[in-house]
Amino acid sequence: MATDVEKGRPAGRQSGYDRDMETRAVTAIRMLAIDGVEQANSGHPGLPLGAAPMAYALWSRFLHFDPTDPAWPNRDRFVLSAGHGSMLLYSLLNLTGYELPRDELKHFRQWGSKTPGHPEYGLTPGVETTTGPLGQGFATGVGMAMGRRVLAAQLNREGFPVVDWRVFGIVSDGDLMEGISSESASLAGHLQLGHLIYLYDDNHISIEGNTEIAFTENVEARFQALGWHTVGVDDAEDLDALSAALAAAVEDPRPSLVRVRTHIGFKAPHVQDSPKAHGTPLGPEETKLTKAAYGWTAPPFTVPAEVEQHLLGLAQRGKNAHARWTALYQKYGAAHPDLAPVAEKLFWGPHVIPTTPAELPVWHEGDSVATRTASGKVLAAVADAPGLVGGSADLAPSNDTRVEAWGDFEPGAVGKNLHFGVREHAMGAALNGMALSGLRPYGGTFLIFSDYMRPAIRLAALMHLPTIYVFTHDSIGLGEDGPTHQPIEQLAGLRTVPGLYVFRPADANETRVAWQVALAREDGPVALALTRQKLPALDPDRYPVHLAARGGYVLREASSGHPRVMLLATGSEVSLVLSAQERLEAAGTPTRVVSLPCWELFRRAPKAYRDEVLPPGLTARVAVEAASPQPWHEWVGPEGAILGIDHFGASAPYERIYAEFGLTVEHVVQLAQQVTSGGEA
């Protein structure tokens, strides 16, 4: 890995700053923030009032940003993990010249504005990640710092530090109480992510009162135990002290936590240091008094021209850095023509990994392969894709997520096999952070433990990030580990996350298709639900498995071509219904088998195609899935039957559990015969 060159950041305490102007600039940030909240009559004034100086110190003296190009690949990332303080960020973005006009601040929290209640990635220029659910920003930033290290290892070369950015952020006590931030902090400390620097807005107030009612741990000592550098600043108004602390953080090779003792609602005379300042507008009277306390006389949403100029000027340092970087990047292209196209793609996309059928493994009649195993083989086949990176939450041997061709991602070694530890939630957020960095990350765990990372999966979907989840051990088919490990309701739950593709392939070849879909997707996450147990391969010469890419298809038509009943299934239950089909056909009932591996894709198919696969007139339908039946009502009307599991699992060899739970060929045949008194195609 190439060594980073120093960016020539200012050394903290410097002369030459216009103290008075700086104070007015900080006040301007505060005043716009409370103006926004007042106008909306909704929002969180307390954080911006307390944290504006640290934000100013960071943005004015450290953060490399260029409002004219928010996608500049080498910009520093700023994460407002305490997303409820969104007006602080919107003020900063507006005042430093981002494409976020003052009018948008006036429409804070209104329909169609670019200033929603919590910052949203993709909606507002300069917002690096969606935050609000506490802990997520913290953990996503850790992922960004991991992504930065992977990118630097791949792209930087002697004299060409084209990847040379840092992750800065502001985190709150709420962020630090959430378990996800502990997981992520432990991981960041372990990995010694020195380019990660968080300011901790230590305001001693949470919604229920003083943090002393629930949060009395020694935060700095905790972070030190996790391998972090920490430093405290007692006077949140002291820009020099803040700068010195940030400079020390930049220097330190460990991730850094800069604890700043702030005062929520600073200078609001009746609500400072009170939970009342947190999530309630100050109201007209308190706003007036607060502005008076700051000596601020400008009308709402206005800033004196010279202060505006000063704040607009803050971007100059970043613009200069951007210009230097552009020159460097041009030379890089000439010096490393092999790497330039890779960099181009990782920096600006498209972030898809195209695959050709020829490069991927195929399985044939007689092969018996768990879909997790097939997944591992597909991964190995696409290991050369530059953006691909991934790992598991300490289940790599079970998830088949390890790529042998890669090294390990560890302190001092930047391979692409990630070891997240038993930290599913941190993994989920880290995947988001890496995807935001331009990589194509995947993460593995058992499907049951998707429950531990749901908030991060949701954010991936909300941000349209192309993360990939390798969820193995996807049903009671995992057997002896028992009900604590057997997913029942997880498929149903994941299928309701808007924009998430849930792909449960029926065999090794559908698994190949699932990976192709996932790697080709750029606008959202994909979850693969894979088996522990072996499944018979569906030979492409006999079955049109390539149609799995449409989300659902006729896997095997009735021999007569005129089905009287239809069997629908996903994953491991597909081979079961294929056997049932044979029995039914032998008994004279023409039967169609439909594989429905990815409903989100199927719903997007043209209606004509869907009606072809599931003819509306053919209401004799039996759906089989070893999971909660809830979602199947969509495909199986009142005249059909659903064979699912609406209770918890059991501990035994899996064949026994299937039998005891009635997931048998005999039962499917019986149900099919029951419903076949219904309609015909």
Place this chain on the structure above:
Amino acid sequence: MATDVEKGRPAGRQSGYDRDMETRAVTAIRMLAIDGVEQANSGHPGLPLGAAPMAYALWSRFLHFDPTDPAWPNRDRFVLSAGHGSMLLYSLLNLTGYELPRDELKHFRQWGSKTPGHPEYGLTPGVETTTGPLGQGFATGVGMAMGRRVLAAQLNREGFPVVDWRVFGIVSDGDLMEGISSESASLAGHLQLGHLIYLYDDNHISIEGNTEIAFTENVEARFQALGWHTVGVDDAEDLDALSAALAAAVEDPRPSLVRVRTHIGFKAPHVQDSPKAHGTPLGPEETKLTKAAYGWTAPPFTVPAEVEQHLLGLAQRGKNAHARWTALYQKYGAAHPDLAPVAEKLFWGPHVIPTTPAELPVWHEGDSVATRTASGKVLAAVADAPGLVGGSADLAPSNDTRVEAWGDFEPGAVGKNLHFGVREHAMGAALNGMALSGLRPYGGTFLIFSDYMRPAIRLAALMHLPTIYVFTHDSIGLGEDGPTHQPIEQLAGLRTVPGLYVFRPADANETRVAWQVALAREDGPVALALTRQKLPALDPDRYPVHLAARGGYVLREASSGHPRVMLLATGSEVSLVLSAQERLEAAGTPTRVVSLPCWELFRRAPKAYRDEVLPPGLTARVAVEAASPQPWHEWVGPEGAILGIDHFGASAPYERIYAEFGLTVEHVVQLAQQVTSGGEA
């Protein structure tokens, strides 16, 4: 709160132990464990081999248990948080005389056995909580220790420490990597839960390799920062050192972590200190070599008689304590006749809180009340119920979960208002631990953040624990906080958790019914989904709201008594469909409105009742819910329509969001007219 009397535990290093016998007893525990795994050809031999000595030290010298009465209220609790080491626990339970015959060990992980892959509460005598999903046991134990403090405060009196037990446990590196354990540890440290003592099985091995690949934090320093007492034991085989550490832990007023440097798969010659020892049977050859290394010659599943006797004798200390306690409890009944029935109920149940309609608030025509507010008023009305205890994950003012009549639960003060901090997952598990202690706990947060605590909710359902979740801000109706805070898929996800009641009341009076159902339920958890926004009250004089207890009912029949269309809704959308009904009726379409607040209850109603509410012939149905439409297909067939939300929310005043998303009276009317070409009742 009464002070605990000392239990007269042995002071750690004592003479009088038969060292040789103790060593053989520890070996017996180990050998039965690997015999179980071998017989099953499945399971985790490594932990029992490494952790047997610490378990023996604890069970032989500290733990108060009585195998003849596993429900003895004053027993110490033992939590095997590392549930994959279940054979360690099963060995201990069998060898110390619990109702778990040797044959059950031979049926480890088999259908119908009492020895499932991971320990299951309610299935196996002596198993205090279901574990396996890492971190849950740790966090549940914290809840038990909280519950113990609440019970002690309520019941103990001078000279009558009838509640005087401790929580002991064994936790693994995996437990400590999970964020939930950090949350819980921070909470336990804050609350100074001195009766909580965990042995940390520090074996340096996780599934992907040495823990050095992902977990290099200083665990003891972290726990110290969180307010814990810690102590290390370097030789896991040294029973005296283990006892001394445990004695120190018992003495210390803080929660304690006893770190024991163990060796996974100890003495298994080829797999000790290797991930191979974790989750794979040793195999016949390695088993033979391991037994030889221990000098163990007894046949599988057998233990020399004198060793059996010794191990059976370990319970004597607990039995004696039990006898002393029984005597004390009898005197307590005489001395405190007012408290005796309370103790009786809290100790042995039934753990229901009966309510009469008269004691609960009622709302009438013209009242406009958010269901969260109504929930708070119901809570206040039942505040005297002895078992009731609860709080919020730092959202009490928003969740309306605070009971003014109670004090706060803090170090040095044992009120019943809990402050969990911003730690939803720890809260979920703590509720489980408190329910396991005989209390009736509730916990509040926003519905969206139920995602943070799903694994704990699942365990409540799996264990049939009567926990109550107060999930407010249950839809886009929360308005300006935007999509990060607006639940869409959460209702659907919760409805699929087997055994969980999800109750989304339509108004204040249905909220009262929901609480009645929740308080009367003893065999599983109940989630309440409540609004932030005000809703018109459904006057009981006009509407049969008491029928909400059946889960679904005809809220207002078509004026003709012969509906041509049916509108189904829950929660805040009920008032919307009532308005639509008026329009439809005015336009000449007889319309029925059905409120379906709790589907799990409705599904349990007799078919005749369900058919009465939802006549099968009346297929013209429109369902309205501001959430994922997925679950509604169950009630609305192909001829009906579902008005839900299959995308993320938005940030704006809620009325605007409802309008923009088409959740309007006009749209409902339009859909009803579309479907009314269908069947009639």
